[in-house]
Amino acid sequence: MTRVIGLISGTSVDGIDAALVEISGSDLDLKIELLAGATYGYPTELREKILAVCAGSPLSMAELAALDDAIAFQFAQAALGIGSGHPPAELIGSHGQTVYHRPLGVKGEQPVTTLGYSLQLGRGEVIAEITGIKTISNFRVADIAAGGEGAPLVPKIDACLLRSSSHNRCIQNIGGISNVTYLPVSQGNWLEQVYGWDTGPGNALLDLAVEYFTNGSKTYDYNGEWAASGTPCEALVEQWLAQEFFKIPPPKSTGRELFSRDYLKQCLVESEAYNLAPADFLATLTELTVASIVESYRNFLPHMPDQVLLCGGGASNLYLKQRLQIRLDSVPVLTTDQVGLSRDFKEAIAFAVLAHWRNLGIPGNLPQVTGASEAVCLGNLYSPRSQHQSS
Structure with missing residues (x-):
């Protein structure tokens, strides 16, 4: 059994969904148990800033860096909150907050690449530092590098x-x-x-x-x-x-x-x-x-x-x-609750699973879904500095 925290804030920007799960198995044989799930709202000013950026509002590189760190801090607090009262999690899978998604290539007179682009803020290294838990984030880029859309990954x-x-x-x-x-x-x-x-x-x-x-x-x-x-x-x-x-x-x-x-x-x-x-x-x-x-x-x-x-x-x-x-x-139109999987926290659970797969070296994408040329491992792995210092 591996305890993993999954984190995501979706395109509605209505808060960070956090799921603490126990995962057994490796690839298609895996099973999960949801131990806790909760949604943590963004502070109003931060949510408004995220929505403004998503709508195309310009910001300086310094402002972008500050926003990246502010989102990471909120994700880290969500991870600490959902893990409270439970045995420590061994891994965090954080999707982050999408602020820009451009599928497959640059639109314009002189495209410079045939690859898509997707930007999720909320640095995994900051989450790892604050929580002290190994964190995997930035899940979409590997699929995009393989020629895929980077979505959907679930x-x-x-x-x-x-x-x-x-x-x-x-x-x-x-x-x-x-x-x-x-x-x-x-x-x-x-x-x-x-x-x-x-x-x-x-x-x-x-x-x-x-x-x-x-x-x-x-x-x-x-x-x-x-x-x-x-x-x-x-x-x-x-x-x-x-x-x-x-x-x-x-x-x-x-x-x-x-x-x-x-x-x-x-x-x-x-x-x-x-x-x-x-x-x-x-x-x-x-x-x-x-x-x-x-x-x-x-x-x-x-x-x-x-x-x-x-x-x-x-x-x-x-x-x-x-x-x-x-x-x-x-x-029939049902909900995933009716077949045993939380409808509210399914996406957070998914990124916990993707982190589990990345930790085991198992590909997480389906090429026929995203358009990628091959199945690849998804996500960048960040260990807390305390682990680096003790090793």
Whole structure:
């Protein structure tokens, strides 16, 4: 048994999810037990700074370094908090905070590389120093160096923990951005038939719209209750689904760089022709998230799944879940809780597992998912200085 802490703050920037898990096994045979899970909010000023940077706000190199350290400090405090009252963890896997993600190559007149770029702040060496625990971070760069998108990285973990011998499953994570893992029935060469990609917006546009309509007094729509009081505009949904990203076949990934505040502003402009109330607009944005998920299944899966298992913050949005069930018709929409894996902390658990694999020298990516040329070990390893000094 190895005790590992997994840490992540997603594209919603709504806090650091921390999971303390016990892991047994090595590769596809691994088993996990969640010992503790909690979400640690960012200080308001730090969250606002992160969101500003994600939206393209310029900052100096000194400011970038300070932000990197400030995020690392918060991640370290989350690790110390989740580990409190338990036997010491042996390893931390920290995804960090994504502030920029550019899939596959430079867009412009003179591209200088065919490789993508992804930047996660929250230095692993700082986390290791503060906690005294060996830390693995910067998980995406090795996949990108192998020609991949650097995302999504969770499908191999989904394959280990959520595969079924009787059902083809889609594991649908709905964070700020939505991503899917398709798991075929675990027979024969099933692992080679696992697929995954980012399907489009999750909560990002919805949260931005709630902030806009409430002048910042609210940051999200609890249970989707405001959206549920409105009526979606199907004509607008169809118009928005014509956006190029939705038509690109996998491998593909995206982020706040596309589904941004500017994207929301354009959606608001396009909605003026329909004279929508705020509730109607929120219902329409919800429908975009739902429709983009279902259309990606229809366009890019070998066939529709037998089950859909939700996780992430969007799994708690009852209205979104209801709309997804309606669009999927007879395909049951469940949550990962219902098959024994926490929907709230699944992503944090995933980075604990990726750290475990990196520590053992086991590749963590699936090339057919990310587009990488090969399976590679993910993450940079940092040992506390105390370990260096005693060795």
